[in-house]
Amino acid sequence: MALDSKIPAGPLEDKxxxxxxxxxxxxxxxxxxxxxxxxGTGLAGGSAAATLAELGYNVKAFCFQDxxxxxxxxxxxxxxxxxxxxxGDGDSTYRLFYDTVKGGDYRSREANVxxxxxxxxxxxxxxxxxxxxxxxxxxxxxxxxxxxxxxxxRTFYAAGQTGQQLLLGAYSALxxxxxxxxxxxxxxxxxxxxxxxxxKARGIIARNLVTGEIERHSAHAVVxxxxxxxxxxxxxxxxxxxxxxxxxxxxxxxxxxxxxxxTQIHPTCIPVSGDHQSKLTLMSESxxxxxxxxxxxxxxxxxxxxxxSLKPTQLEEADRDYYLERxxxxxxxxxxxxVASRAAKERCDAGFGVNATGEAVxxxxxxxxxxxxxxxxxxKGLNEDDAAVVRQLGQEVVKNKYxxxxxxxxxxxxxxxxxTPMMIYPAVHYTxxxxxxxxxxxxxxxxxxxxGEANFSxxxxxxxxxxxxxxGLADGYFVLPYxxxxxxxDDIRTGAIPTNSPAFDEAEKSVKDNIAHLINNNGTHSxxxxxxxxxxxxxxxxxxxxxxxxxxxxxxxxxxxRKEFWKDVRVPGTNEEFNEELAKALRVADFLELGELxxxxxxxxxxxxxxxxxxxxxxxxxxxxxxxxFQYVSAWEYKGExxxxxxxxxxxxxxxxxxxxxxxx
Amino acid sequence: MNLTLKIWRxxxxxDKGKLVEYPISDISPDMSFLEMLDVLNEGLINKGEExxxxxxxxxxxxxxxxxxxxxxxxxxxxxxxTTCQLHMRMFKDGDTIVxxxxxxxAFPVIKDLVVDRxxxxxxxxxxxxxxxxxxxxxxxxxxxxxxxxxxxxxxDSATCIGCGACVASCKNSSAMLFVGAKVSQYxxxxxxxxxxxxxxxxxxxxxxxEGFGSCTNTGACEVECPxxxxxxxxxxxxxxxxxxxxxx
Numbered sequence: 035m036a037l038d039s040k041i042p043a044g045p046l047e048d049k050x051x052x053x054x055x056x057x058x059x060x061x062x063x064x065x066x067x068x069x070x071x072x073x074g075t076g077l078a079g080g081s082a083a084a085t086l087a088e089l090g091y092n093v094k095a096f097c098f099q100d101x102x103x104x105x106x107x108x109x110x111x112x113x114x115x116x117x118x119x120x121x122g123d124g125d126s127t128y129r130l131f132y133d134t135v136k137g138g139d140y141r142s143r144e145a146n147v148x149x150x151x152x153x154x155x156x157x158x159x160x161x162x163x164x165x166x167x168x169x170x171x172x173x174x175x176x177x178x179x180x181x182x183x184x185x186x187x188r189t190f191y192a193a194g195q196t197g198q199q200l201l202l203g204a205y206s207a208l209x210x211x212x213x214x215x216x217x218x219x220x221x222x223x224x225x226x227x228x229x230x231x232x233x234k235a236r237g238i239i240a241r242n243l244v245t246g247e248i249e250r251h252s253a254h255a256v257v258x259x260x261x262x263x264x265x266x267x268x269x270x271x272x273x274x275x276x277x278x279x280x281x282x283x284x285x286x287x288x289x290x291x292x293x294x295x296x297t298q299i300h301p302t303c304i305p306v307s308g309d310h311q312s313k314l315t316l317m318s319e320s321x322x323x324x325x326x327x328x329x330x331x332x333x334x335x336x337x338x339x340x341x342x343s344l345k346p347t348q349l350e351e352a353d354r355d356y357y358l359e360r361x362x363x364x365x366x367x368x369x370x371x372x373v374a375s376r377a378a379k380e381r382c383d384a385g386f387g388v389n390a391t392g393e394a395v396x397x398x399x400x401x402x403x404x405x406x407x408x409x410x411x412x413x414k415g416l417n418e419d420d421a422a423v424v425r426q427l428g429q430e431v432v433k434n435k436y437x438x439x440x441x442x443x444x445x446x447x448x449x450x451x452x453x454t455p456m457m458i459y460p461a462v463h464y465t466x467x468x469x470x471x472x473x474x475x476x477x478x479x480x481x482x483x484x485x486g487e488a489n490f491s492x493x494x495x496x497x498x499x500x501x502x503x504x505x506g507l508a509d510g511y512f513v514l515p516y517x518x519x520x521x522x523x524d525d526i527r528t529g530a531i532p533t534n535s536p537a538f539d540e541a542e543k544s545v546k547d548n549i550a551h552l553i554n555n556n557g558t559h560s561x562x563x564x565x566x567x568x569x570x571x572x573x574x575x576x577x578x579x580x581x582x583x584x585x586x587x588x589x590x591x592x593x594x595x596r597k598e599f600w601k602d603v604r605v606p607g608t609n610e611e612f613n614e615e616l617a618k619a620l621r622v623a624d625f626l627e628l629g630e631l632x633x634x635x636x637x638x639x640x641x642x643x644x645x646x647x648x649x650x651x652x653x654x655x656x657x658x659x660x661x662x663x664f665q666y667v668s669a670w671e672y673k674g675e676x677x678x679x680x681x682x683x684x685x686x687x688x689x690x691x692x693x694x695x696x697x698x699x
Numbered sequence: 700m701n702l703t704l705k706i707w708r709x710x711x712x713x714d715k716g717k718l719v720e721y722p723i724s725d726i727s728p729d730m731s732f733l734e735m736l737d738v739l740n741e742g743l744i745n746k747g748e749e750x751x752x753x754x755x756x757x758x759x760x761x762x763x764x765x766x767x768x769x770x771x772x773x774x775x776x777x778x779x780x781t782t783c784q785l786h787m788r789m790f791k792d793g794d795t796i797v798x799x800x801x802x803x804x805a806f807p808v809i810k811d812l813v814v815d816r817x818x819x820x821x822x823x824x825x826x827x828x829x830x831x832x833x834x835x836x837x838x839x840x841x842x843x844x845x846x847x848x849x850x851x852x853x854x855d856s857a858t859c860i861g862c863g864a865c866v867a868s869c870k871n872s873s874a875m876l877f878v879g880a881k882v883s884q885y886x887x888x889x890x891x892x893x894x895x896x897x898x899x900x901x902x903x904x905x906x907x908x909e910g911f912g913s914c915t916n917t918g919a920c921e922v923e924c925p926x927x928x929x930x931x932x933x934x935x936x937x938x939x940x941x942x943x944x945x946x947x
Contacts, residue, residue, distance in 0.1 A: 088833055099762070100816060101820050102820070104757075104764050106757060106762070108757065108762050109761050118840070156835030157835070158840045159835065159837045161840075162890070163829065163838070163890055164831060164890070167853040167854035167857050168850075169850075169854075172847050173844060174844025174846055174847065175841050175844055176840055195761060198761055199854070205823075206823070210828040212820075213826075273756040273757040274755060274757075275756050308729060310727060310734045310737070310738060311734070312731070312734050316759075438858075442759065442760060442784070445760075445784045446786070448729075448788060512835050560741055560745065606743075606749050607749055611710075611810065612752055612810040614750070
């Protein structure tokens with residue numbers, strides 16, 4: 035099948051408006067006859083379910099957590115971008131579009147990104163109307179801060195928990211519809227397959243995680259807002275339950291999977307402390323507004339710090355290497371994430387890592403304490419030269435901005451970041467790749483849609499900070515509810531979809547067979563044993579730097595590990611009960627397939643772009659080197675085994691932005 | 700560290716349940732409490748026994764999924780943290796640790812340490828929202844300035860993660876701190892004023908129907924709340940409720 039991105043004709047800034055004016059609508063009476071399934075209740079899924087119900091469709095919403103409010107969007111920290119230009123610093127829809135395309139290393143679709151920038155301002159209006167308590171200035175207006183890769187302040191935030199506040203907003207809209215009976219909510223349910231009837235997505239098979247019951251649910255369309263697949267690395271900043279299963283099952287039923295190798299490794303996470311580690315914790319990028327990143331200039335100081343004989347606070351300014359400020363004077367500590375992560379890796383690989391494992395750099399707030407402290411001392415008429423007073427006042431300002439992050443750090447690391455610099459290291463955080471969708475957010479399967487992180491659409495090869503929340507809510511509130519109507523307009527006479535068709539029988543049987551195999555396997559190793567081994571292959575060979583030799587061996591190793599998993603995994607208990615190990619086994623089985631496709635995609639992409647860094651393709655300064663012949667989206671069609679997947683290319687054209695070297699110097 | 704764990708095991712909602720003792724060794728003080736349970740479960744699986752079920756997801760203290768009543772305290776002995784942020788350095792070598800589920804009539808046990816907190820969802824469905832359509836065609840976000848103090852206080856209330864520690868800590872199993880936080884967030888913002896009367900009446904009515912107990916202002920909830928939600932929220936919901944009742 036040839037890929038058709040269905041980008042509307044006309045000038046960039048008119049495409050979305052014209053498209054909305056020309057697509058089909060479903061009248062309110064007919065909407066009542068139409069059912070839509072939404073899987074996932076994060077920012078994308080939650081907002082979509084609420085909005086579709088409000089429009090009049092009958093919605094069934096699913097999440098594996100015990101409440102819709104716990105989807106992993108909840109953990110987003112730093113903020114949400116919007117081209118409001120409240121600061122009057124030159125922001126505009128075009129600039130947000132430009133920054134996003136450039137930030138994505140010219141590997142995203144122009145029309146989608148422009149639409150995202152265009153609707154961004156409405157998101158803030160919507161959220162404020164819903165009672166989201168964004169940070170405000172003393173005059174009562176909304177406050178902004180800066181994120182990496184941009185030269186304006188366009189990020190709205192709620193301390194260090196913007197994700198929770200936005201998700202609670204979407205959750206409240208969802209609750210309103212549940213209360214009205216327009217959304218039927220299925221929590222503690224996991225989607226295990228999508229059902230295709232006559233070429234169209236018409237339902238799902240879900241497992242009730244409390245009783246183990248395998249359920250059939252039908253609808254006229256299915257929307258996946260099921261998040262990213264960072265947990266293929268075992269250790270990531272994702273929640274323990276975050277998984278690829280819904281997306282992967284969709285892929286196996288005909289949805290192309292795009293750019294699986296585009297992974298975001300976030301530069302500021304708390305370093306790994308030992309083999310017991312179950313997950314990694316992010317320290318928001320917003321901290322780079324005020325924190326300066328450094329390692330010692332000299333190896334002797336590195337050794338003294340590791341031995342505990344030298345404290346970082348004792349090291350003179352002249353003996354510190356603020357390597358981001360040195361290499362990227364224009365953007366300094368606020369370079370995009372991929373650039374900051376690679377720079378940290380470069381210093382640590384060169385032997386300058388500051389903890390016992392050699393994999394940590396400092397994030398230091400002492401300069402910010404002084405800067406803010408002097409300002410406060412001046413305002414309060416106190417002595418600006420009294421270092422102790424200044425430091426204390428400065429710490430109060432920082433505490434107001436990032437207090438919960440500093441507290442998290444202290445609880446995990448057992449060090450006080452007000453007294454000594456934080457130690458940080460890059461960790462897997464977000465996946466730009468995902469299910470391929472057209473401009474309408476429809477996958478290659480008619481009636482099957484993917485929104486939020488689950489799709490591939492807007493971030494190219496690297497996502498800018500505070501743009502994930504923006505995309506999730508844009509897709510769910512403002513894009514999908516329009517575009518899905520165009521498809522559903524043909525379904526007004528279809529009537530309810532029966533669940534007793536052969537397609538449902540077949541899908542249910544394949545789910546039950548898989549479960550039976552796992553339960554009766556009586557192997558010797560736990561699910562985590564295999565997941566950790568997969569994670570190690572992924573991190574070592576498909577991580578921050580990749581090369582052909584490693585990727586080739588990763589493909590072989592993952593395939594072997596998958597075979598071993600099916601032969602030797604041990605899943606205790608039965609299906610007919612609450613059984614977390616079984617749920618985990620089903621998820622890891624899919625990660626073991628996705629991992630192989632991931633490596634294959636990374637091997638094919640013989641260039642460096644954004645988060646995908648191939649050692650063979652770099653400039654003399656060690657920067658990512660893009661190649662024009664790879665200016666396309668890789669969309670993979672499932673053909674039985676991940677290694678047999680067939681590549682389809684969507685060429686990317688740039689008519690409104692000049693493709694040039696991505697420089698932050 | 701070597702420890703003795705006494706863990707509540709309960710096959711399902713109908714099972715009676717009992718405490719079972721498990722010795723565990725070689726625990727690093729840098730592990731989180733849940734990572735310690737991961738080690739226990741890995742050992743149980745390898746021995747062919749059924750692992751202990753517990754709720755958890757984000758493991759960074761924000762999703763509110765993890766629960767656990769540890770040595771008689773919701774989320775354990777540390778302050779201002781959820782169980783996933785509790786670290787083993789809070790315990791000593793040789794300690795005995797008793798681990799139970801959050802207990803309340805409105806939080807029935809599903810299995811072992813996993814409980815059903817959907818009663819919280821239903822309280823929110825009864826009125827925990829502002830009835831605006833999600834069209835995006837609202838007024839500009841800066842049209843109504845909000846006093847920074849009110850905005851910050853609303854945010855403090857909104858930091859509630861809905862974990863249920865307040866209920867588990869309360870001798871009456873009252874949900875007033877949770878409901879107080881939700882009502883307060885909206886009560887402090889101009890956008891929430893329009894429906895204030897119906898909201899508080901509906902949410903309190905649902906809270907009572909779910910079987911939560913009454914509040915006697917003992918304050919255990921505030922002490923154990925991982926997000927530091929203060930008793931002021933309970934005072935505020937009482938005021939809001941009184942206002943609503945008087946208005947009729």
